[in-house]
Amino acid sequence: MSHPASEASPAPDASTSPVGAEGSVPATAQDAGPVAQPEPSGPALLEVKDLLVTFGRKKAFRPLVETRAVDGISFNLYQGETLGLVGESGCGKSTTARGVMRLVEPKSGSVKLNGKELLGLPIKELRPARKDIQMVFQDPYSSLDPSMLVRESIGEPLDVHMKMNRQQKTERVAELLRLVGLPPDYMVRYPHEFSGGQRQRLTIARAIAADPKILVLDEAVSALDVSTQNQVIDLLEELSQKIGLTYLFIAHDLSVVRHISDRVAVMYLGQIVEHGPTKAVFDEPAHPYTEALLSAVPIPSPKTQRSRERIVLAGDPPDPSRVPPGCRFHTRCAYAMDICRTVMPQPTPKVGGGEVACHLHTSGPMLQGRSLRIISTGSTRTIENDAAQVVA
Amino acid sequence: MTKAVSQSASSGAVLSDRPTLEVEDLFVEVLTEKGWATVVDGVSFSVARGETLGIVGESGSGKSVTCLSITGLMPPKQTRVRAKTMRLKEHDLLSLSPRQMADVRGPVISMIFQEPMSSLNPAFTVGDQIAEVLRRHEGLSRKAAKERAIGLLARVGVPNPARRFKQYPYEFSGGMRQRVMIAIALACNPDIIIADEPTTALDVTVQAQVLELLRDIQREHGMSIIFITHDLGVVADICDRVVVMYAGQIVEGAQLDTLFEQPEHPYMEGLLAAMPRMDNSLAELVSIPGNPPRVGAFPEGCRFNPRCKYADDRCRTGESPVLELAAPNHTTRCLRHDEITLTGTT
Numbered sequence: 001m002s003h004p005a006s007e008a009s010p011a012p013d014a015s016t017s018p019v020g021a022e023g024s025v026p027a028t029a030q031d032a033g034p035v036a037q038p039e040p041s042g043p044a045l046l047e048v049k050d051l052l053v054t055f056g057r058k059k060a061f062r063p064l065v066e067t068r069a070v071d072g073i074s075f076n077l078y079q080g081e082t083l084g085l086v087g088e089s090g091c092g093k094s095t096t097a098r099g100v101m102r103l104v105e106p107k108s109g110s111v112k113l114n115g116k117e118l119l120g121l122p123i124k125e126l127r128p129a130r131k132d133i134q135m136v137f138q139d140p141y142s143s144l145d146p147s148m149l150v151r152e153s154i155g156e157p158l159d160v161h162m163k164m165n166r167q168q169k170t171e172r173v174a175e176l177l178r179l180v181g182l183p184p185d186y187m188v189r190y191p192h193e194f195s196g197g198q199r200q201r202l203t204i205a206r207a208i209a210a211d212p213k214i215l216v217l218d219e220a221v222s223a224l225d226v227s228t229q230n231q232v233i234d235l236l237e238e239l240s241q242k243i244g245l246t247y248l249f250i251a252h253d254l255s256v257v258r259h260i261s262d263r264v265a266v267m268y269l270g271q272i273v274e275h276g277p278t279k280a281v282f283d284e285p286a287h288p289y290t291e292a293l294l295s296a297v298p299i300p301s302p303k304t305q306r307s308r309e310r311i312v313l314a315g316d317p318p319d320p321s322r323v324p325p326g327c328r329f330h331t332r333c334a335y336a337m338d339i340c341r342t343v344m345p346q347p348t349p350k351v352g353g354g355e356v357a358c359h360l361h362t363s364g365p366m367l368q369g370r371s372l373r374i375i376s377t378g379s380t381r382t383i384e385n386d387a388a389q390v391v392a
Numbered sequence: 393m394t395k396a397v398s399q400s401a402s403s404g405a406v407l408s409d410r411p412t413l414e415v416e417d418l419f420v421e422v423l424t425e426k427g428w429a430t431v432v433d434g435v436s437f438s439v440a441r442g443e444t445l446g447i448v449g450e451s452g453s454g455k456s457v458t459c460l461s462i463t464g465l466m467p468p469k470q471t472r473v474r475a476k477t478m479r480l481k482e483h484d485l486l487s488l489s490p491r492q493m494a495d496v497r498g499p500v501i502s503m504i505f506q507e508p509m510s511s512l513n514p515a516f517t518v519g520d521q522i523a524e525v526l527r528r529h530e531g532l533s534r535k536a537a538k539e540r541a542i543g544l545l546a547r548v549g550v551p552n553p554a555r556r557f558k559q560y561p562y563e564f565s566g567g568m569r570q571r572v573m574i575a576i577a578l579a580c581n582p583d584i585i586i587a588d589e590p591t592t593a594l595d596v597t598v599q600a601q602v603l604e605l606l607r608d609i610q611r612e613h614g615m616s617i618i619f620i621t622h623d624l625g626v627v628a629d630i631c632d633r634v635v636v637m638y639a640g641q642i643v644e645g646a647q648l649d650t651l652f653e654q655p656e657h658p659y660m661e662g663l664l665a666a667m668p669r670m671d672n673s674l675a676e677l678v679s680i681p682g683n684p685p686r687v688g689a690f691p692e693g694c695r696f697n698p699r700c701k702y703a704d705d706r707c708r709t710g711e712s713p714v715l716e717l718a719a720p721n722h723t724t725r726c727l728r729h730d731e732i733t734l735t736g737t738t
Contacts, residue, residue: 088595227680255668298625
């Protein structure tokens with residue numbers, strides 16, 4: 001961490017502990033909280049450590065402004081699981097995915113796929129190494145070339161990664177179409193002949209063409225209508241069982257994430273603030289941001305929605321190029337203490353598994369990884385905070 | 393039956409006085425490559441004073457076109473609009489000239505759109521765009537309009553309104569832009585605001601702020617709101633009464649709680665089962681098979697029949713069924729609503 005405020009923090013090395021690796025959390029924190037339900041064990045399929053992605057913006061006669069879009073995040077992805085990555089726009093979840101795939105070049109950190117380091121590989125070696133990790137994007141209208149037949153679009157990864165003759169290729173495309181629930185004779189059609197849901201099936205077919213192990217789904221169902229969205233979610237669940245796919249599922253819709261994910265990581269301004277098993281994060285949120293985010297999602301049941309506690313955060317998320325010192329969330333946080341304004345919190349283990357980066361757990365009320373519900377007031381709160389207003 | 397129902401549908405509001413907006417048998421045709429296609433087919437509803445009516449439907453169901461037709465904002469050469477009644481307070485919208493319609497938009501009815509960035513003019517300051525409305529409709533001087541506009545910016549929760557008045561839209565975040573749009577819509581104290589997916593492009597925490605703001609303003613001014621959305625969570629949060637649209641028709645209409653707890657149309661039942669719920673991960677997601685029909689290719693009989701698990705032979709032939717009363721204040725376009733029992737949410 002090169003953030004000036006973090007130098008004062010008690011356990012600077014804790015920030016390097018990857019999501020899911022319980023062993024590397026600071027000893028003090030481990031003594032304090034009981035650690036139930038360990039994370040998936042065994043070697044991780046994908047190991048991301050201290051990933052840092054920055055964007056520079058140079059204006060004439062002004063110094064370079066550096067935006068740390070992804071600021072030292074770490075997580076592990078295990079075989080067969082679905083890790084949900086949630087957060088608001090601009091928090092760096094898509095940049096994380098792009099950094100992992102080296103679609104943007106990370107500044108530092110490490111990305112290991114099956115134990116093999118991807119960062120720093122020359123592009124010639126990167127291509128075959130990256131075969132195992134493929135991506136599906138949000139907009140199925142712009143991610144298919146309108147002038148290519150379905151057969152050509154889906155067959156393209158086969159040309160790049162597998163040496164196949166014409167007939168093998170046609171057979172493989174037919175098999176892929178069947179796998180995503182479309183008739184094989186659709187391969188001689190153009191994208192404009194398909195609906196949004198069908199197009200998303202095509203992009204999924206293309207993504208799994210070269211037999212990847214991991215699929216990165218960046219808002220892959222967000223552009224679809226509810227009724228078609230579920231069909232695609234069902235397909236993803238079916239594929240994970242049939243061909244053992246592992247998903248990194250990025251979405252802003254928390255209801256969908258809750259449904260599909262085994263574990264969830266919550267991001268705010270380029271950092272993971274809380275992660276853990278889905279149920280633990282959603283039912284027992286330990287970070288004030290997670291709590292506020294969850295309470296902002298309206299529930300499709302009038303009675304439940306009327307009786308819920310609502311936390312309305314003031315202001316917008318701060319500009320990622322001017323992050324506040326200390327805890328990045330303190331400008332909008334209902335529980336902010338003095339320490340939050342100067343010292344960056346370090347991850348501590350959560351009851352029920354996972355980690356949370358918030359001072360409430362190590363000072364003040366000393367929650368020690370327990371749910372925030374212990375100290376919530378149970379009524380509707382509007383958080384007024386001058387700092388947030390100024391930043392906005 | 394049809395007549396009786398459309399009357400009861402338009403007087404279905406709980407409040408006893410005359411509704412602010414009444415629409416009866418609205419038909420909208422648009423010119424496509426293949427000729428005229430009916431995109432809104434016999435839509436009737438009314439909105440009472442101070443009421444929030446939700447219009448729910450998937451993309452292409454005709455919910456936006458319905459509202460654009462009411463406000464006279466559909467392109468005139470490619471659109472044909474007819475209706476039995478389209479009354480907004482004392483104005484008969486069907487007989488207004490475009491110029492008269494422009495006088496109604498602003499002081500009587502105004503709209504908030506989904507994309508705050510594309511609805512604001514990037515070349516003018518935010519302040520100018522709010523003041524423009526006041527100068528046009530209330531004939532205020534530059535100075536008076538500026539004062540009122542700054543007051544409006546403060547009202548919708550824009551910090552530093554006097555400084556923000558002089559800034560351009562690009563200097564605002566998405567949530568702040570949507571607040572500016574609300575300020576413009578509010579400028580002349582309209583009787584009714586049509587909000588077309590106003591929070592769809594926003595993050596959930598900002599969405600919560602904007603919904604809260606709309607609720608506060610409605611409480612203050614007693615205005616009516618038509619809230620168009622596809623998100624049943626947002627509907628449950630803000631609406632009093634809801635109509636559900638499918639393939640250009642209203643298929644169900646009821647009070648909020650009734651609609652969610654005892655839906656009377658299989659499409660609404662399907663939508664409820666399809667919504668993943670954040671407070672319950674165990675419930676299995678049930679998809680509605682197939683896709684919504686395309687405009688101009690609506691199926692024979694009930695338009696939902698190819699996707700409906702309850703459909704029988706009667707549903708597959710003839711004209712599309714008419715809206716019937718399933719219970720007091722509860723309409724449905726399902727032929728079999730008496731024979732089937734549908735599940736809602738609690």
